[in-house]
Amino acid sequence: MTVSVKRRRAKILPQQCVACGTCLDVCPRGALSIFHGSFAQVDITRCVGCGLCARECPAGIIKLEVIE
Amino acid sequence: MKIQQHWYHNLWLWSILYFSLGFVNILFALLGLISFCLPLLFAIFGGNKLFCNRYCDRGQFLRFFGSKLGLSRRHDIPDWMHSNIFRYGFMIFFFAMFGGILYTTWLVYMEINSLSEVVTLFWCLEFPWSWAGTTAVSPAVAQFAFGLYSLMLTSELIALAAMLYYRPRAWCTFCPMGTLTQMICKRKIATKG
Numbered sequence: 001m002t003v004s005v006k007r008r009r010a011k012i013l014p015q016q017c018v019a020c021g022t023c024l025d026v027c028p029r030g031a032l033s034i035f036h037g038s039f040a041q042v043d044i045t046r047c048v049g050c051g052l053c054a055r056e057c058p059a060g061i062i063k064l065e066v067i068e
Numbered sequence: 069m070k071i072q073q074h075w076y077h078n079l080w081l082w083s084i085l086y087f088s089l090g091f092v093n094i095l096f097a098l099l100g101l102i103s104f105c106l107p108l109l110f111a112i113f114g115g116n117k118l119f120c121n122r123y124c125d126r127g128q129f130l131r132f133f134g135s136k137l138g139l140s141r142r143h144d145i146p147d148w149m150h151s152n153i154f155r156y157g158f159m160i161f162f163f164a165m166f167g168g169i170l171y172t173t174w175l176v177y178m179e180i181n182s183l184s185e186v187v188t189l190f191w192c193l194e195f196p197w198s199w200a201g202t203t204a205v206s207p208a209v210a211q212f213a214f215g216l217y218s219l220m221l222t223s224e225l226i227a228l229a230a231m232l233y234y235r236p237r238a239w240c241t242f243c244p245m246g247t248l249t250q251m252i253c254k255r256k257i258a259t260k261g
Contacts, residue, residue, distance in 0.1 A: 018247075019246075020240035021117065037110075058236070058239075
């Protein structure tokens, strides 16, 4: 029997990000940062896929993707 | 997992204080220039949006009332509202209105027009505001203060409406200062190669 563990992590669409920094404020793991004032980026080693950033993003451009 | 609280999370108090002071004496409206200059300084010299990310009093205000107190209905913002066309269009419109304020100030300075002690909301609705007027400075300075307060109050009301219906910081998606500073930051990256 094989068990597949599904995890989630945040995925940001950089072209549509307005770099407001709302996601930085809510991330409990400090997994998000703003790349030179241009767009938000996710540190996938820190992201636990809690979805708080996706919930707060005013533009709704943070999605949670499922990883195997 | 508890989110750490920082001192700048209380900057929403500055927003309330700013609009309250402008109700008492219009000269306090000039403090609004801080919100114009600081993000530009961060973007030009630091190449970042640290002001938007942390120190924007309006951002913290929307976060506090929309998210912490739960006043936001959290509807999804329509795509057009954070599209580049709308963002840049709104930025141009906003700064054109700021240019209008400077022009009105110039007319008063040249004594072509007299001081108009009104606060103009949404660029067309005039409200008498003479009780906050002052003779301590020249009429041109007072005129600029009235204009700046009108602009700040109008944008605050738009931000508040967007917060109540959409997500807490919906205003940030089309904030003219945010758009301008992001443009500066992107330009800096492009020039660095």
